[in-house]
Amino acid sequence: MLSSRSAPRRRPAFALRIFALCAIGYASHAVSDAKREPWASSYQPPASLPVLIRGADLLTGTGERLEDHDVLVREGKIAAIGQDLEFDGAEVVEAKGRILTPGLIDVHSHLGVYPSPEVEAHQDGNELSDPVTAGVWAEHAVWPQDPGFETALAGGVTTLQILPGSANLIGGRGVTLKNVPATSYQAMKFPAAPQGLKMACGENPKRFYGSKGQAPTTRMGNLAGYRQAFADAVAYRQEWDSYASKQAAFDGRKDKKKEDPPTPPKRDLRLDTLVAAMKGEVKVHVHCYRSDEMVNMLDLSREFGFKISTFHHGVEFYKLSEQLAEEGICGALWADWWGFKMEAYDGIQENIALADRPANSCAVVHSDSEEGIQRLNQEAAKAMASGQRAGLHIAPERAIRWITANPAKSLGIDDRTGSIEVGKMADLVLWNGNPFSVTGKADLIWIDGALAFDRQRGDLAPRSDFLLGQPTREVLQ
Template sequence: MIALTGGKILTMCGKTLDQGTIIIRNDKIRAVGSNLDIPSGCRVIDATGKIVTPGLIDAHTHLGIESEGMGWAGSDVNERSEPVTPGLHALDAINPADLGLLEAYQGGVTTVMVAPGSANPIGGQCVLLKTAPRATVEQMLLQRYAGLKIAFGENPKRVYGADRKKMPVSRMATAALIREAFWQARQYLQQQGEKDFKYNMGLEAIARVLRREMPLRAHAHRADDIITAIRIAREFDVEIIIEHGTEAYLVADLLAAEKIPVVLGPALSTRSKVELKDKTMESPALLYRQGVAFTMMSDHPVTPSCFLSLYAGLSTRYGLPARQALRMITCDAARILGLADRIGSLAPGLDADLVVWSKDPLIMSARPEIVMVDGEIDFLQAPPPC
């Protein structure tokens, strides 16, 4: 067992403990509180003067499937041969040795969602990983089926219409291709159990969404694309998460009313295409004031995942309360991912994923000194105590 003592503990699920103790056994948190009795034989780690938080959660990345420093050979993020490829799975392309994964871990990001890219109207299935270095991706796996990636707006039009002169050339065609695939999957479900039923890997992936076993994760920047994504989700009665959501603040009332979450960002990208022209750094504060459930992404490698805490900190400059800035990349992110019973907070029974910071993690000069994933410790800035 391990006892982490003396630090200021930001549990994110309850009160802050100015000088608290966390008891960890194997891969789980066993107790959190002040003046706890430390079991005999416990390894004690003194965190006096430090800040302890849950491990950070980056809810939208392409880590491991767009491996850094490898160019074309390490790029497996988009399958551009066909516009509709729901049967693909990011899990099969992840390189656990990607430097970006290691740096995310060293930056205090302990959980990441890895998604296919946005070239295709339907790009494939997403996965959730723990970032601690492991030999195989199976050893990092947190959730195999984390969503089905769909994409609206400029990217599918450019990749297929502008570059290859095939469907989709327009937003109409993008929506039609998604609808057609979902209608086929609905018929596929109805045919299950019949004598001549034939398994189809792509339709089975969409069937998981129709059965509400995983959500749609809809790449949508412009407000009208966000509304189109919601329209399709309504038609098929499926759960949806808006990814990027550059203009989500323009339809925040609808998102709040329908309880549709947003994975917002990346914050530090430029207005590199037309659908980003109304991007604003005030988006987190605007969504917060409207009651929209949201978290912030890095979209790694667009911006580095390892600086997620800095992106959250920057949002406080534009009106987001500091407490909420940290919540959105811990407990709120966990809730949006459907894993609040495992990660995102410091409470008994949850995974022992935490970070010991040199100071407030929203401050630029803060450094992760200890990162723990599933109870295993990595001392990044200081040697283990004697």
């Protein structure tokens, strides 16, 4: 029973440890493969005990800071937020003086498709057979045993989008995962999250294919390649719409024996994806650095009727921040990467702070790195500091949105995660200090209310098979 607190109660320390073991069985709680559609998520949260996190300072992800507040977690959801809460049978976590945030979300990762160790056998992020490979899905190459998932979790990352690489004009579909141990990507797949579509403008496609004597070799060729692909998709959609009309007319006939049913068009997996983008069924994510190329991509989206969800990398995002905020487009940006190629030359360290200024802005800190994903909080701290040096005051309760609520919006899952609000998934991180500091570390992490990480317990979650190592020759003998 939920009630006001009359006197503090402390649970034995071992009880929290027993509760922690509930997190180990994520994969075993997956939906049976026999009961799901092909490629659908089989993830289900494991059963978990009620948890009462008491006395924490909350950075909610909504722009608020709530000091000395309690959070009650039940059945994988945030059940109550307030002060002096009690709930019979809940495991109590004393969090006085510590900061509680939503779980961190990385919108741009290649974990699992470019896993560790970095060897040729693991290079599955770019399907380089054609400049337009919209038919491939990154999830079909995700290796759940990538040790990078574990190190990302230790940094507070509970959700991440895995994208194809950027050598292609249109590289294929991305997938959003819950960062839980599993033996298949289906058991990690965020339920009902929209897929992403990875597109890339600028140097990468023209450099890769141009070096092989293939088109595109110029930025003109890039745009022609996108336009032709979407033009083909428009014609493909019309074929299927025509077929659907004929099939509906056939189904409405009383005497179907006088005429054969219509023949459906041949499926094209590449065009399926582009039609889905035009219908808004997948989120379009565009790797794009320069402001002029972002404007070109906006014109492309208008010509073919799709919406860009997010520009990734965008070192010149600050030049268009007002316009992009008005159009509801997020900027997934680095704190200080710049200058490593010509299209990244005009980057500034105030980029994220300036991208965050307009009303309705959606600034996001992303990693694009198996190492950077381990410290998204520190990358956000660098962006805060750069903004403050430029005279832009950014409070922690605002900056936390860059790695929680805003990436959830970019991925189309903000109705379920990314903030500490009643009814949302209990994806939470309790920090041992200021998360916007190099000394701030994640102490406890819950995913859907189950304890997934405890800094005091290195063996809480199953280890990657790769990290377990190989038996010695003596053992084999």
